[in-house]
Amino acid sequence: MGFQFNIDLYDDKVRKKYLEAERNRNLIYQKYPEIKEVDEYLQRLKKEYRLLQIQHLLKKNLDPSKSLSSLKEEIKALEEKYQELLKKYNVPADFKEPKWDCPHCMDTGRVLKKGVTMPCRCSFKHRRQVLLSRSGLPKRLERANFQDLNLNLYSTEPMQDNPERSIRENAKLVFDAAKNFAYNFEEGKNMRGLLIEGNTGSGKSYLLGCIANYLIDRDIEIRYIVYSDLIQTIKTSFHPESQVTADKILRQLQEVPVLLIDDLGTEYITEFTSSTLYQIIDKRYREERPFIVTSNFSPNELSKRMGLMGERIFDRIVETCDYYQLIGDVRGQIALSKQGADQ
Structure with a gap:
């Protein structure tokens, strides 16, 4: 019997990890409204900055009242404030990110090696545990x-x-x-x-x-x-x-x-x-x-x-x-x- 990869198992695991991360983010936002306010405004500015970059590249719909440099400075100042708030309330910087069991494949069970998708070593470990639990x-x-x-x-x-x-x-x-x-x-x-x-x-x-x-x-x-x-x-x-x-x-x-x-x-x-x-x-x-x-x-x-x-x-x-x-x-x-x- 060759290795059997259960894609449904890993896709479900990834989905649960993202939902868990979303719940954790909302809890932090609820507990510390300052963090939520600054973070959401920061994300809007970053989105605006990316859009402005594209407009400059295409040279279309340019708003003379906005410049990339001024927006970049505003983002930098806001990021510093955001980090200070995280430090103040002892909130980890990656609180919005999923906590992966396997950082190599981010719980997908698959890794890319030389352009080829292969089972991650964690999937072999999981498969072994399944066989061992059934073995008696x-x-x-x-x-x-x-x-x-x-x-x-x-x-x-x-x-x-x-x-x-x-x-x-x-x-x-x-x-x-x-x-x-x-x-x-x-x-x-x-x-x-x-x-x-x-x-x-x-x-x-x-x-x-x-x-x-x-x-x-x-x-x-x-x-x-x-x-x-x-x-x-x-x-x-x-x-x-x-x-x-x-x-x-x-x-x-x-x-x-x-x-x-x-x-x-x-x-x-x-x-x-x-x-x-x-x-x-x-x-x-x-x-x-x-x-x-x-x-x-x-x-x-x-x-x-x-x-x-x-x-x-x-x-x-x-x-x-x-x-x-x-x-x-x-x-x-x-x-x-x-x-x-x-x-």
Whole structure:
């Protein structure tokens, strides 16, 4: 998905800024009538001066009683009086001007570069905030990024299941797989997802945050869900006063370009929850939309925990995802590094 510029949003924002400036001007005029009187007379003189300039250029309808120099002097004197009044009443010189959020584009969302109109950087920032607010990403992961991944937090001890590879070397493989997905994802491109197994504290949720933020920076919409929270949300949707339906929730998760499912299998899975998960994964499988899953459980354990639909869900995950195992508990190392930084 390329960058989508919402011209109506920015035009409405500019209009509101001008209306706000007009209200502010009227408040100052009402509070300080002297300022209003001098300012309005000054604007009339400036208009008269511009008209007289044009008449002199065209040499038409010249009024011998008026000269450019005398009018210019009168304007100068009045401007000095105007500035004195602003200073006297502590009124900012730009009180009549809109207060732009972005001075580069004056809130239009567009700038002119070498004769070409381009989106301003503020519009990219706004778009990112919109995608982030829709993503479901928790606050603790909103700043997660690949640059902060630290392999040194992982042990150099050999893996138990694969002694030829260290825990740190294995972590690098997992990080590289996550980066490869985030760097190379394209909508409409049939791309394999990831199934990342890891114990609590291994860093798998943070890795999901890194993937999410990188894709959002690329203007790609994502959804992050903790599976237990999703089921609770769907159950709540059946309440008569709910503002959203279960079908709408499912449709969003089925159709979003990238879906991130965190901590799958941590809760007991009923027939209802198993069926819900299958609807999401099967639709994404058929329409070639990738998903990334993290879990505390091995693929075999996951299959057993997923109830009646477990085998079918497991088959879909295996068919569409590459499996990785992230080993280690880095929470203690992170806490120690933070203590060292604070000392």
